[in-house]
Amino acid sequence: MPLSGVQPPLESSLPTLSSEQRAVPLCFSVLIVLLFEDVFQTSSLLCAFHIAALLEDFPVYKDLAGLQVYKDKIENRECENKHRKQQEVSFLWPQSRMSSDRALRKQQQLNNLVYVVINQAKPGDRIVDFCSGGGHVGLVLAHVLPSCQVNLSTENKELSLIRAKKRSDELGLSNIWFIQANMEYFAGMFNIGVALHACGVATDMVIEQCIKTRASFVTCPCCYGFIQNTSKFNFPKSEQFKKTLSYKEHMVLCRFADQTAVQLPPQRRIIGKQCMCLVDLDRARAAEEHGYSVQVISMEPESCSPKNNMIVGVPV
Numbered sequence: 095m096p097l098s099g100v101q102p103p104l105e106s107s108l109p110t111l112s113s114e115q116r117a118v119p120l121c122f123s124v125l126i127v128l129l130f131e132d133v134f135q136t137s138s139l140l141c142a143f144h145i146a147a148l149l150e151d152f153p154v155y156k157d158l159a160g161l162q163v164y165k166d167k168i169e170n171r172e173c174e175n176k177h178r179k180q181q182e183v184s185f186l187w188p189q190s191r192m193s194s195d196r197a198l199r200k201q202q203q204l205n206n207l208v209y210v211v212i213n214q215a216k217p218g219d220r221i222v223d224f225c226s227g228g229g230h231v232g233l234v235l236a237h238v239l240p241s242c243q244v245n246l247s248t249e250n251k252e253l254s255l256i257r258a259k260k261r262s263d264e265l266g267l268s269n270i271w272f273i274q275a276n277m278e279y280f281a282g283m284f285n286i287g288v289a290l291h292a293c294g295v296a297t298d299m300v301i302e303q304c305i306k307t308r309a310s311f312v313t314c315p316c317c318y319g320f321i322q323n324t325s326k327f328n329f330p331k332s333e334q335f336k337k338t339l340s341y342k343e344h345m346v347l348c349r350f351a352d353q354t355a356v357q358l359p360p361q362r363r364i365i366g367k368q369c370m371c372l373v374d375l376d377r378a379r380a381a382e383e384h385g386y387s388v389q390v391i392s393m394e395p396e397s398c399s400p401k402n403n404m405i406v407g408v409p410v
Contacts, residue, residue, distance in 0.1 A: 199397075199398045199399060200230065202393065202394075202395065202398035203290060203291075203314070203393060203398050203399055204230060204231060204234050204290070206314075206393040206394060206398070206404065207231055207288060207290055207312055207314065207404070208231070208234050208235060208238060210312045210404065210406055211235060211239075211286060211288060211312055212235075212238060212239060214286060214310050214312075214408065215239055215242050215285070215286060216285075217241035217242065218241065218242065218243075219239075219242045219243070219284075219285040219286060220242070220243045220244075220245065220283070220284040220285050220286075221235055221239070221242055221243070221244045221245070221284065221285065221286045221287075221288060222244075222245045222247050222280075222284045222286070222287050222288065222303075222309075223235065223244065223245065223246050223247065223288050223289070224247055224277060224280075224287055224288065224289040224292060224296075224299075224300045224303070225277070225289050225290075225291075225292045225293075225296055225300070226246035226247060226254075226255075226258065227251070227254050227258075228254050228257050228258050228261075229246050229254075229255075229257075229258030229261060229262070229270075230290070231288055231290050232244050232245070232246040232258070232270060232288075233258065233261055233262060233265065233267070233270070235288070236262070236267045236269050236270040237265065237267065239269075240269055241269075242269065243269055243270075243271070244269060244270045244271070245270075245271045245272075245273060245284070246258055246270065246271070246272050246273065247273040247275070247277075247280055250274065250275075250276060252274060255272050255274055258272065259272055277296065277299050277300070277303065278299070280303060282307075283307050284307060284309050285309050285310065286309055286310045286311070286312065287300055287301075287303060287304040287309050287310070287311045287312075287313075288311070288312050288313070289311075289312075289313045289314065290314050291314055291315070291316035291317075291399075291401060292313060292314075292315065292316065293316050293317040293320060294316075294317045294318070294319075294320030294321050294322075295320070295321055295322070295324055295326075295327055297313050297315040297316070297377070297405075298321075298327050298331070298377065299326070300313055301313060301377065301381060301405070301407070302326070302327075304407070305381065305384050305386070308409045309409070310406075310407060310408045310409065311381075311405070311406070311407045312404065312405075312406050313404065313405045313406075314393070314399075314401065314402075314403065314404050314405075315370075315373075315374060315377075315401065315403060315405065316401045317352070317401075318348045318349075318351035318352050318369075318370060318373055318401075319348055319349050319351070319352035321345075321348045321373070322345065323341060328341070329341060329344045329345075329348075329376075330344045330376045331376055331377060331379075331380035332376050332377075332378075332379035332380040332382075332383060333379075333383060334379050335375075335376040335379065344373075344376075347369050347372055347373060348369075348373055350365060350366060350369040351366060351369040351370040351372075351373050352366065353365060353366035353369070354366035354367060354370065354400035354401065355400055356400060363400070366400075370401070370403050371390060371403065374390045374403050374405050375390055377405055378390050378405055378407070381405075381407050385409060385410050386407040386408065386409055386410060387407065387408050387409075387410050388405065388406065388407040388408075389405075389406050389407075390403060390404070390405055390406075391403070391404050391406065392404070
């Protein structure tokens with residue numbers, strides 16, 4: 095059935111976060127403290143990150159050169175469901191077939207991003223769907239925001255854009271444009287940047303593009319284990335985190351942030367979620383240093399993806 099509107103996620107998914115919530119204090123069996131003076135209103139707080147203890151508790155990380163990479167939850171579910179009866183999914187995937195539970199999770203992901211964007215967008219705004227793939231996010235935005243211009247941008251795969259263009263034509267959308275290019279070549283003014291599961295430092299590239307043009311951003315990061323220093327980015331990014339973590343310690347934090355696959359024990363996934371929040375909190379604080387108001391929030395329901403954080407930033 096064609097999507098006629100976007101239902102908001104539960105109120106609990108879009109909170110006004112307190113300082114304690116934003117700091118995401120951890121309760122590991124070993125000491126991992128990444129809290130700041132303003133959280134507990136204390137004059138000083140020792141920040142420690144015991145890497146050796148972490149590696150001892152989690153043997154998979156003893157060999158940093160051979161880190162185990164867990165597949166994305168959606169890919170795993172797709173494999174698990176390959177023998178199950180599949181059904182057609184209308185609107186976004188009119189010609190494709192996928193399992194109903196995978197389609198539901200994808201729609202829940204889109205619902206969260208779109209809900210945030212439509213509450214920020216104004217008539218005439220230009221919205222860029224970075225790393226757009228087959229256009230799942232951009233097509234919905236163009237549908238529910240007919241007064242805005244939506245660009246599906248920085249997608250290298252020609253077949254993905256051809257598929258997105260075909261879907262756009264079938265839906266009769268006239269407010270959507272397509273650009274095939276690397277993100278570093280993107281130029282132009284826009285009002286809101288969006289990215290769903292931009293891999294590794296691609297999320298940081300999206301945020302950087304938005305900061306350059308003073309645009310709002312709504313991003314859902316992915317592939318934390320691939321985050322590393324590049325010619326453009328050094329980690330940790332924020333001054334507050336740089337005072338606490340070395341680059342090597344941040345790398346280990348990112349590797350733990352990828353420990354959220356559904357096959358893992360619950361406690362391991364909890365630790366992974368907490369590390370995700372810390373990595374994204376560093377990104378948020380870095381954007382705040384450039385004059386943004388930023389929140390790190392979770393998608394609703396969190397089961398829609400193991401990578402369910404959203405970083406939402408608005409220029410002050």
